[in-house]
Amino acid sequence: MSTFIQTLIVGIRLGSVYALVALGYTMVYGIIRLINFAHGDFIMVGGYTMIFTVPVALALGLPAWAAVAAAAVVCALVGMGTELIAYRPVRKKGSNMTALITAIAMSLFLENLAQAIPAIGPNPKVASQIFAPGGIEIGTVTLEYTTIFTIIISAVVMLLLYWFTQRTRMGRAMRCVAEDKAAATLMGINVNNTILLTFAIGSGLAAVAALMYMAQYPRIYTTMGSLLGLKAFVSAVLGGIGIIPGAVLGGVVIGLVESFTTSYISSSMADTFVFLILIIVLVLKPAGIMGKNVGEKV
Amino acid sequence: MKKLGRTGQGYLLNTIIIVLLFTAAQLVTAAFGGEGSFKLVLVPSIWQCCYLMILAASLNLVLGFLGQLSLGHCGFMAVGAYTAALLSLACERAELFKDKEGVVFILVLFACVLAAGILSALIGLLVGIPALRLKGDYLAIITLGFGMIIINIINNLPFCGQDGLALGSAAASLYKNGLGFGTKSKVEFLWAALLVTIISITLMFMFVRSKYGRAIRAIRDDEIAAAASGINTSYYKVLTFAYSAFFAGVAGALYSCTNATLSTSSFAFTNGGILNSTFIVVMVVLGGMGSITGSVAAAVIMFFINYQIKNGSWVDALPAAVQAVFQYPMLVYAIVLIVVIMFRPRGIFGSYEFSLINLKRDLKAALERRAAARSERKEARSNG
Amino acid sequence: MAEKTPVLETRKLGISFGGLKAVNDFNIKIYPGELVGLIGPNGAGKTTVFNLLTGVYAPTEGTVILDGQPLNGKKTYQFVAAGVARTFQNIRLFRNMTVIENVKAAFTKDVGYNLFHASFRTKKFWETEKKLTDKAMELLDICGLADKADVLASSLPYGRQRKLEIARALATDMKLLLLDEPAAGMNPTETAELLECINTIRKRFGVAILLIEHDMSLVMNICQWIQVIDYGQTIASGLPEEIAANPRVIAAYLGE
Numbered sequence: 031m032s033t034f035i036q037t038l039i040v041g042i043r044l045g046s047v048y049a050l051v052a053l054g055y056t057m058v059y060g061i062i063r064l065i066n067f068a069h070g071d072f073i074m075v076g077g078y079t080m081i082f083t084v085p086v087a088l089a090l091g092l093p094a095w096a097a098v099a100a101a102a103v104v105c106a107l108v109g110m111g112t113e114l115i116a117y118r119p120v121r122k123k124g125s126n127m128t129a130l131i132t133a134i135a136m137s138l139f140l141e142n143l144a145q146a147i148p149a150i151g152p153n154p155k156v157a158s159q160i161f162a163p164g165g166i167e168i169g170t171v172t173l174e175y176t177t178i179f180t181i182i183i184s185a186v187v188m189l190l191l192y193w194f195t196q197r198t199r200m201g202r203a204m205r206c207v208a209e210d211k212a213a214a215t216l217m218g219i220n221v222n223n224t225i226l227l228t229f230a231i232g233s234g235l236a237a238v239a240a241l242m243y244m245a246q247y248p249r250i251y252t253t254m255g256s257l258l259g260l261k262a263f264v265s266a267v268l269g270g271i272g273i274i275p276g277a278v279l280g281g282v283v284i285g286l287v288e289s290f291t292t293s294y295i296s297s298s299m300a301d302t303f304v305f306l307i308l309i310i311v312l313v314l315k316p317a318g319i320m321g322k323n324v325g326e327k328v
Numbered sequence: 329m330k331k332l333g334r335t336g337q338g339y340l341l342n343t344i345i346i347v348l349l350f351t352a353a354q355l356v357t358a359a360f361g362g363e364g365s366f367k368l369v370l371v372p373s374i375w376q377c378c379y380l381m382i383l384a385a386s387l388n389l390v391l392g393f394l395g396q397l398s399l400g401h402c403g404f405m406a407v408g409a410y411t412a413a414l415l416s417l418a419c420e421r422a423e424l425f426k427d428k429e430g431v432v433f434i435l436v437l438f439a440c441v442l443a444a445g446i447l448s449a450l451i452g453l454l455v456g457i458p459a460l461r462l463k464g465d466y467l468a469i470i471t472l473g474f475g476m477i478i479i480n481i482i483n484n485l486p487f488c489g490q491d492g493l494a495l496g497s498a499a500a501s502l503y504k505n506g507l508g509f510g511t512k513s514k515v516e517f518l519w520a521a522l523l524v525t526i527i528s529i530t531l532m533f534m535f536v537r538s539k540y541g542r543a544i545r546a547i548r549d550d551e552i553a554a555a556a557s558g559i560n561t562s563y564y565k566v567l568t569f570a571y572s573a574f575f576a577g578v579a580g581a582l583y584s585c586t587n588a589t590l591s592t593s594s595f596a597f598t599n600g601g602i603l604n605s606t607f608i609v610v611m612v613v614l615g616g617m618g619s620i621t622g623s624v625a626a627a628v629i630m631f632f633i634n635y636q637i638k639n640g641s642w643v644d645a646l647p648a649a650v651q652a653v654f655q656y657p658m659l660v661y662a663i664v665l666i667v668v669i670m671f672r673p674r675g676i677f678g679s680y681e682f683s684l685i686n687l688k689r690d691l692k693a694a695l696e697r698r699a700a701a702r703s704e705r706k707e708a709r710s711n712g
Numbered sequence: 713m714a715e716k717t718p719v720l721e722t723r724k725l726g727i728s729f730g731g732l733k734a735v736n737d738f739n740i741k742i743y744p745g746e747l748v749g750l751i752g753p754n755g756a757g758k759t760t761v762f763n764l765l766t767g768v769y770a771p772t773e774g775t776v777i778l779d780g781q782p783l784n785g786k787k788t789y790q791f792v793a794a795g796v797a798r799t800f801q802n803i804r805l806f807r808n809m810t811v812i813e814n815v816k817a818a819f820t821k822d823v824g825y826n827l828f829h830a831s832f833r834t835k836k837f838w839e840t841e842k843k844l845t846d847k848a849m850e851l852l853d854i855c856g857l858a859d860k861a862d863v864l865a866s867s868l869p870y871g872r873q874r875k876l877e878i879a880r881a882l883a884t885d886m887k888l889l890l891l892d893e894p895a896a897g898m899n900p901t902e903t904a905e906l907l908e909c910i911n912t913i914r915k916r917f918g919v920a921i922l923l924i925e926h927d928m929s930l931v932m933n934i935c936q937w938i939q940v941i942d943y944g945q946t947i948a949s950g951l952p953e954e955i956a957a958n959p960r961v962i963a964a965y966l967g968e
Contacts, residue, residue: 065465116666124673126464127397131613132669134399134606139662146656260472267469302480305473312470313458339833531831538830538837539816539823546806546817553804556766557818558792558884618808679808 032170037293038286043177043246045285046184050239051262052269052277053191054232060208060272061228062121067133068112070259071140072233075108076101076240077250078144081155094160095179101237109233110226112136118222137256144252154251157244176245187238188278191231195274204228208272257301261288264308270321279319283307338685345684346526350519357518371514372586377631378525379582384611384623385532386575391609392617392679393536394568395548397468400455400475401608404573406595407451408444408580410482413590415440416506428513437517437585440507441524444581445574451478452573456566463551479592488592507585514586521582528575533620535571544568545618607658610665616677625682630661717780718743719888719920720796725764725774726944734760735944738774740922742888747914747921749935749952751928753964757944758924759801762890765922766798767791779887793821795887799877799894801924807866811857811876814865815848818883848883854916855879855909871902875909882913889913891923895930903927907934932956940964 051073058066076098083097120132145152165174195201206214207224215221243258244250265284269276284304291300311318360366383405390398416436419425425433455474462470482488509517535541543564546554555561584590607630615626637643637654646654653659668676683690718741725738735757742748752758763769765776767788776783778794786794806814823844829837852858855875860868865876874894881889894910895903907930913919925931931938932952939949942964948955955961 059465063465065469119670120666120673124669127391127395128669128673130397130465130468131609132666134609135662135665135669138606138658139666142656142659142662146653146659148652260476263469264473267466296484298484299480302477302484305477305480308473309458309470309477312462312466316462316466534831534833535827538841539820539825540827540830542809542813542817543820545809545813546820549806549808550804552768552788553800553806554817555788556768556792556798556800556804557880558789558797558821559817560787560789560821 033293035171037289039171039173039177040293041286041289042282043180043285044289045265045282046181047239047242047246047258047281048262048265048284049278049281050184050187050235050242051259052266052281053188053274054235054239055259055263055266056269056271056274056277057204057228057232059266061204061225062117063126064117064121064129064133065263066112066117066232067130067259068136068140069232069236070255070257070262071137071144072105072109072236072255073240073243073258074144074250074252074255075140076105076237077157077244077254078150078155079104079237080240080244081157081250084158084160088158094158095241098237098241101240102234105233105237105240106230108140109229109236113226113229118225137259141252141256150252152252154249157248157250159248160241160245180242180245183238184242187235188274191235192274194231200224200227261301261304264304267308267318268311270318273318273320276318276320334685338683341685342683350522350526353522354519357515367511367515371518372511373631373635374518375509375514375521375582375586377628378521379579379586380611380627380631381624382525382528382575382579382582383608384615384627385529385620386572386579387608388612388615388617388620388623389532389536389544389568389572389575391612392619392623392675393541393548394544394565395617396460396463396565397609398471398569398572399468399609400471400473400478401572401576402595403475403478404448404452404576405580405583406479406482406592407448408577409584409590409595410488410580411447411577412440412444412581413506413508413584414487415443416584420506428509434520437507437520441578441581444584445577448577448580449570449574452570452576453566456569456573460562460565460569479595483592507581508588509585517585521585524578524582528578529620529624532571532575536620540564540568607661610661613665613668613675616675616679618674618679619677619681621682622675622677622680625677633657716743718777719746719779720765720922721777722765723775723777725761725771725776727760727764727769727772733944735764735941738764738941738944738946740939740949742920742922744887744920745914745918746937747910747923747935749931749938750922750924750941751926751931751938751955752941756942756964758941759892760944761941762798762892762924765791765890766796789821792884792886795885796890797881797884797886797888798890799874799881799892801892801896803870803873803877805865805873805876805880807864809865810862811865811868812845812848812852812861814876814880815851815883816844818880819844819847822885851879851882854882854912856905871898871905874898875906878909878913882917887919889919889921891921891925893924893926895925895927903930910934 051069054069054072055066058064058069079101080097083100084094086100087094087097116132116136117129120129124132144150161176161179163175165172165177167173193201195204203214203219203224204227206217206219207221211221214224239262243254261284262281265280266277267280268283269278269280271277284307287303287307288300291297291303295303315321356366357371383401387398387401390396390401419436419440425436455471459467459470459474536544543554543559546557546559547561547564551561611626611630612623614630615622615624634657637657637660643651643654672678680690720740720742722738722740726736727734738761740748750758750761760769764771767783767786767790770785776791778791778796781794783791783794806817809817823840825834825837825840828834829840849858849861852861855878857868857872857876857879860872865873868876878889878891878894891910895906898906910921914921923931923935932955935952937949938952938955940947940955940958940961947960947964948958950958
């Protein structure tokens, strides 16, 4: 029984990281219909930024996790830069497929650029402790502080984001652009700026996800974002892409699937199950658990 | 004698040229076979080019002609590579051949290539039937998922092994027992690699220049109109996907010939090596989506650039910063890919097919177009 | 006429999107060689009817019967095989293919060779391809496009793109041709040419045609029978002169 509960906790912790990353995918996809393959690499950018900013934060007497602020800014800038330099010009000219290829190329570019920068290099770096070690013992189950913080921070960020998109002016503008760009333009919304804002927020979330990830696995390397990003994308699709609560639901489901296959079946088969679930969902209900199917207009 | 049309003449010319080149390659191999850089550099490079060409052309069928982005192409290549390797090891254990000699070995070699293709095509069918119900982004992600699953399953098969064939339970070096060729055998069997490549490229070319090619290009341009023109879209999509997987498998078989061991990490989507699915996409896009000859050319050019960046002596003469960038060639390819996509969304050659018999005509047309564009610009300028 | 089987018959055909009934209780009979007009105000559901008749949408109620053969649950290509072809309101050509390839692509279902013939360029392959080219040129000739056979479809002017759509539809060897606003956006000369083309097709192939059109004078001129729908419901059907005098039709068009 205690294994079961422990697995459940690990699953939810993992799921909350996936959910945070999935939010970034889902926001960008919702607004420009593009799978931003580079989003996983924004996590890497956040991770490396924190390698440098955590010592600074500690030196200033702040807690280690305060370093995430700087990382969020860097990630947001990288995200906006990606949109401005690569995605926007291609979107104007090419089709959906060319945009997708550009996104893959951007992901490749960021991963390899990081390796080529001397201060980063191809070798993994070890991150310092983010949250206090140890945890609370409840019976036979240990609840680590890292887990508690991860779940709380994720939940708070998600609620804030939901409030932002539903209740604020800019959030409404984002939903308008996602719904219908032409109509949004007619309503006086600056579509390009709104898209840029979406990239900034989505990428900023990636920095928070990087913090959570580092707290669990204190190892930072240049391709750390690709598999994590893929699984987060799977989560977004699973929940229904473009839908914020869907991304959270999808993230938790994928986290649970991964943690349960790892402890009850085989750790090396965990990825297979994650992608198998993606395939089953896509084939049976392509719009995801919470999405609606939309046909092509003839 | 029956009169040949222009197409017939073109085919005849191409056949003659290919036979001549093939014979020349044989003669050169016979003359320089045992020596120096020919044996150590050129021949292994040709082997690599061979599978890259087949791979790029086969992905182009799906990406350029059918217009669907598949990101799991390397999964099919892995299936082919492992099939060929395991089959050859099994044949050696059954003592069908020894020391890569004799007619039987040649038969085994071709049987392995064929088996690799067929198994990949079957898996392609299995993947394609559910996957091709989806379109665009969803298809890209589902094929990516299937690719990951294929790799993951191979990793978990007891007779394949996580650490590669040499360390798995097959426990035998491919060089020693199986298909894996050392440089000497690579020279000796160069003809086989060339033959497989020529046949594969020709078959793909015949495919796109027939009702099949017309049907899938129609689907690419407008799927609803294609269905309304009586084309069974699902059938042609799945068929093309399986056909493409077949040749990815053949390329995989050639790949296993050039390596001493196999490891699934070389086929993974998220990997910095030359073989990942992204690199193939780069080749296809550079060569032009919808041009088989473009893919072939791009594969050779990309291989050459990649080789030069890594091994060329001129690299040492460059400034240190450039050299540092060249350490990570994927960085360069990523930039090239983005720039090409920005300025020529359908690739450098677009859907233009290079053809010997029309070379003069096409060149002339291209020059005329350029001259026309120039005079137009001039006129625009003089008009203010 | 009554004892002949109709080319097309629909029985209580209907489709709902969500709660909205886009087409309801749609019944029509078209006999070989007839030219029938389907008219109605914007948004009346005309194109939806075409989508139902070609299997693009699956009906939620009723049946489409083509040449006595019910087509429930069939896919678009099977509708085409049964003998119905169409053009689109917003032109849908294979833009990156040449004009003749557009037509040849529509022959696909009737091409007799298989992968083996294509791979090894057998005699059968060459003979079939030769026949296809000849047939395609014949169709292009009817639609006045023979001189443009080798240019890209997307580079044709608008009026000719519409004609190419008709040529492509003809290539499917159909019994019933559905034309969705073929004259939309055409100038009077082009419209006259189109009429001539339609007449040639009727004479040559003896096919039945169902036509959606906004140009009233054109519909009244050429159609033998007209059916009017509004809000997905048939509000009138009859001879052109009856329709022109029908108060419900006039009301629907004036928006009363």
